[in-house]
Amino acid sequence: MSRAPDTTLFPPVQAPAGTTRLTAARAADYGTHQTTFGPLPAHTDSAALLAALRDSGLEGRGGAGFPAWRKLAAVPARERARRRRVVVIGNAAEGEPLSQKDATLLLRSPHLVIDGLLTVAGALGAHSVYLYAQASVLEAVGRALAERADAAGIELREAAESFISGEASAVVNALAGREPVPQDRTVRLTESGLGGRPTLLHNVETLAHIALIARFGAAWFRSVGTKGDPGTRLVTVGSDGHPSTVLEVAGGSRIGDVLRFTGVDTGTLSAVLVGGYHGAWLPAYALEARLDRADLAGFGANPGAGILMGLGERRCPITVAAAVATYLAGETAGQCGPCVNGLPAMAAVLRRLARGDRDPGLPGEVRRLAAIVTGRGSCNHPDGTARFVLSTLTVFADDVAAHLAGHCRKDHR
Amino acid sequence: MNLRAPDPRSAADPTVLLHIDWTKCDGRGLCTEILPELLARDEWGYPLSYGYGSNVPVPDRLLDAATDAVSLCPRQALTLIDR
Numbered sequence: 001m002s003r004a005p006d007t008t009l010f011p012p013v014q015a016p017a018g019t020t021r022l023t024a025a026r027a028a029d030y031g032t033h034q035t036t037f038g039p040l041p042a043h044t045d046s047a048a049l050l051a052a053l054r055d056s057g058l059e060g061r062g063g064a065g066f067p068a069w070r071k072l073a074a075v076p077a078r079e080r081a082r083r084r085r086v087v088v089i090g091n092a093a094e095g096e097p098l099s100q101k102d103a104t105l106l107l108r109s110p111h112l113v114i115d116g117l118l119t120v121a122g123a124l125g126a127h128s129v130y131l132y133a134q135a136s137v138l139e140a141v142g143r144a145l146a147e148r149a150d151a152a153g154i155e156l157r158e159a160a161e162s163f164i165s166g167e168a169s170a171v172v173n174a175l176a177g178r179e180p181v182p183q184d185r186t187v188r189l190t191e192s193g194l195g196g197r198p199t200l201l202h203n204v205e206t207l208a209h210i211a212l213i214a215r216f217g218a219a220w221f222r223s224v225g226t227k228g229d230p231g232t233r234l235v236t237v238g239s240d241g242h243p244s245t246v247l248e249v250a251g252g253s254r255i256g257d258v259l260r261f262t263g264v265d266t267g268t269l270s271a272v273l274v275g276g277y278h279g280a281w282l283p284a285y286a287l288e289a290r291l292d293r294a295d296l297a298g299f300g301a302n303p304g305a306g307i308l309m310g311l312g313e314r315r316c317p318i319t320v321a322a323a324v325a326t327y328l329a330g331e332t333a334g335q336c337g338p339c340v341n342g343l344p345a346m347a348a349v350l351r352r353l354a355r356g357d358r359d360p361g362l363p364g365e366v367r368r369l370a371a372i373v374t375g376r377g378s379c380n381h382p383d384g385t386a387r388f389v390l391s392t393l394t395v396f397a398d399d400v401a402a403h404l405a406g407h408c409r410k411d412h413r
Numbered sequence: 414m415n416l417r418a419p420d421p422r423s424a425a426d427p428t429v430l431l432h433i434d435w436t437k438c439d440g441r442g443l444c445t446e447i448l449p450e451l452l453a454r455d456e457w458g459y460p461l462s463y464g465y466g467s468n469v470p471v472p473d474r475l476l477d478a479a480t481d482a483v484s485l486c487p488r489q490a491l492t493l494i495d496r
Contacts, residue, residue: 184434186494336435337459372455375466378435 013038015216019224019232019250022109022208028140030147033111037215040115044214046072046080046123053210055218057230062091062166062203063275063305065293068210071200074190075124079198083125087194089175089201090117092133093159093166096276098307101234102204104246106137109208110144114151116207119214120200127197129154132171134161163277163331167379168201181333182379205234225251229292229303237262239269239310249291256287259310270313271395275304277324278384280391300391316410317399321392322347322354328385339382342373346389354412358404363393430468430494431479433460437490444482444491451475468494
């Protein structure tokens with residue numbers, strides 16, 4: 001009779017059931033991580049990883065929602081075949097003020113992110129591996145890295161603090177010791193990035209999902225969520241008077257359900273901002289929409305980095321939008337003329353509207369400026385800002401009319 | 414700048430893009446004088462091509478002028494990209 005396999009070191013581990021996946025470990029230490037998820041497969045080659053990611057349908061969780069497998073496939077085959085060429089970066093800059101999910105993930109499940117980095121780095125035979133994270137989590141992440149021998153090659157770097165610090169080329173600039181601002185790019189980072197090396201940058205939540213897909217497979221990943229948004233996603237949920245909460249939810253969850261789960265009374269909301277300050281408003285009547293591309297497309301929104309911020313029906317949305325637009329104008333990297341000039345101009349017109357200036361040309365002027373800045377920067381900051389502002393004019397058309405008529409009765413704080 | 418011969422399959426469709434590096438562009442406006450058919454100026458002086466942002470398709474008949482604009486831009490903010 002053969003001996004039973006030794007299960008004391010690595011007891012067989014069941015794949016997490018339900019929607020508690022990234023948050024399944026009850027503590028952040030490496031031991032708990034291993035007993036919860038089991039060992040990381042020794043090596044996943046790049047073709048196998050690419051196939052698994054393609055079958056999983058995993059989309060990037062940093063905001064743009066680019067399919068994870070496409071990014072991997074964009075690293076030229078000749079570079080994937082050669083060893084020690086590629087740079088892999090885990091991005092947790094999370095410059096968006098409404099998002100807390102990346103920091104939360106790194107505090108709760110740092111080893112999943114580390115596993116994801118090691119999986120991708122191993123598949124590509126990476127030259128170097130970086131984890132780019134906010135100052136507030138560096139100590140905890142550093143402790144996690146020190147807990148395991150296989151993470152010795154991961155370089156932990158402090159992220160710059162600005163709205164656009166997480167933009168991929170800004171991360172590359174920061175890691176190269178330059179100003180952490182976006183670069184003008186005519187070739188992809190996956191062809192030529194940090195130090196001229198092919199550079200693969202993933203959001204840390206994307207990496208954590210990759211760590212689980214490497215263990216439990218694409219079919220398991222898709223067993224939760226919808227066809228259009230498979231798997232789970234981390235969301236940061238907040239509203240007036242409710243502190244933000246980070247939750248792990250099934251892809252394609254109904255937005256109203258997610259808000260109510262955190263205790264928000266959705267009956268008191270006029271709209272929900274989906275996708276953060278570069279996102280778009282979902283009006284109250286549409287709160288049963290699913291958090292996926294298909295349902296949100298009509299509102300110009302997408303699941304993005306999973307931000308849901310409810311706006312109370314008593315708050316004046318024009319005032320809120322003017323404050324956000326003013327903040328975003330201040331967050332320009334200061335490099336591109338149309339952004340440097342156009343964003344402050346757009347915010348100023350919105351502030352006039354918010355203050356009660358009844359010039360009927362104001363909404364048209366906001367739209368004209370939004371059109372002028374769109375597509376005319378080296379990063380998406382002008383485009384995202386214009387999207388938010390245009391969504392405000394569309395979804396809150398009644399409030400715009402009330403301002404022009406001089407009878408907005410909402411709270412203008 | 415080495416330009417490919419026009420592709421007969423897409424004779425009607427420009428294959429060369431004029432790329433504007435906004436991080437370098439200072440709005441001097443030379444390109445808008447050389448390529449008035451392609452580029453206007455916005456209210457701050459930056460080149461503006463309605464319908465296109467940072468990559469403006471160049472019709473074949475404007476290729477020479479676009480090449481001049483690239484070499485004469487005082488900020489070296491322009492490049493031609495072959496699609």
